[in-house]
Amino acid sequence: MSETKSTERIQLNLRFDGHKELYEAVKTEAARQKTSINSFVVDALKAALGWELEESSSQSTRLPLEAILAAARDELVPELDTLVQQAIAPLKVEIEELKRGKPVA
Secondary structure, three states, X not given: OOOOOOOOOOOOOOOOOOOHHHHHHXXXXXXXXXXXXXXXXXXXXXXXXXOOOOOOOOOOOOOXXXXXXXXXXXXXXXXXXXXXXXXHXXXXXXXXXXXXXXXXX
């Protein structure tokens, strides 16, 4: 296996068209492991190829707390929004009935 110099920048742009859940899972798992998405994907590719993982590869680019919190927020906000909408749906129905002058049970 030929290693590139750590200063050499090689770029691969990935598209996750039609795979939003996979993309979200990658972001979430990288944050859980306190590593960057780049390091997580590089390690996953090495593992898939049977290459040895460098012990410090996933530790070398730790995410700042803000990035971890942003990933958690991105995961939780849609879920919480759904729960709130489900909780207030009956209240909306009652409000509409009150507007029409119907008694609320």
